[in-house]
Amino acid sequence: MTIIDEILQTDLALQDGEEFRAVVGYEGLYEISNKGRIKRLPRIVMGKSGCIRTYHAKIMKIQTNYGRTTTRLSRNNKQTTYLIHKLVWNAFGNMQQESDHWIFHKNKDRTDNNIENLELDLVRMAKGRDNNKAKFSSQYTGVSYYRSGNKHWRCSVWYQGTNHYLGSYDTEIEAYLVYRDSLQNLKMGVTPVKIKRRHKNGS
Numbered sequence: 001m002t003i004i005d006e007i008l009q010t011d012l013a014l015q016d017g018e019e020f021r022a023v024v025g026y027e028g029l030y031e032i033s034n035k036g037r038i039k040r041l042p043r044i045v046m047g048k049s050g051c052i053r054t055y056h057a058k059i060m061k062i063q064t065n066y067g068r069t070t071t072r073l074s075r076n077n078k079q080t081t082y083l084i085h086k087l088v089w090n091a092f093g094n095m096q097q098e099s100d101h102w103i104f105h106k107n108k109d110r111t112d113n114n115i116e117n118l119e120l121d122l123v124r125m126a127k128g129r130d131n132n133k134a135k136f137s138s139q140y141t142g143v144s145y146y147r148s149g150n151k152h153w154r155c156s157v158w159y160q161g162t163n164h165y166l167g168s169y170d171t172e173i174e175a176y177l178v179y180r181d182s183l184q185n186l187k188m189g190v191t192p193v194k195i196k197r198r199h200k201n202g203s
Contacts (some may be wrong), residue, residue, distance in 0.1 A: 005038040022093040032087045038071050038115030048077055067110045085113045095120050140176035159186045
């Protein structure tokens with residue numbers, strides 16, 4: 001066994017409590033573990049030039065982009081980049097992710113993709129909005145557009161009979177992210193702090 005083979009075998013060794021399952025859509029090609037590691041399965045493929053290539057099993061490299069971890073998976077000579085936490089959830093999550101659901105990290109460390117650290121945000125974006133009102137309404141729960149004076153987005157969260165006002169923001173998505181994190185903190189027993197934000201237009 002060569003040194004490279006020994007390194008590959010070491011990398012492929014299971015960590016404590018680790019389990020691998022097929023990557024959804026890449027069955028037989030890649031597996032993902034409940035700790036966020038990606039494993040390429042051994043295979044023989046024909047390249048674009050017609051040459052035959054042999055790929056050994058190995059743990060894939062993970063990149064970090066804007067605080068989130070990603071990897072590139074290949075199928076039919078086409079590479080696609082995926083977020084690691086979504087691959088983990090699709091393989092191990094206890095509920096199917098819909099297009100309007102978020103997956104967030106409980107400890108707010110977006111590089112920690114252990115399935116135990118992931119949770120599906122069941123706060124959905126609102127559907128079926130009236131097109132005439134879409135300009136002044138939000139697609140997110142807990143967010144509203146304030147038209148009087150200096151226009152901005154406000155957010156508040158209702159939890160266990162109490163409404164918590166969370167401040168106002170320049171963009172809709174910014175307001176929603178504050179709402180989402182505050183709801184998470186409330187579930188953990190942490191009372192959110194009311195945020196007073198100065199807007200770009202001076203309000």
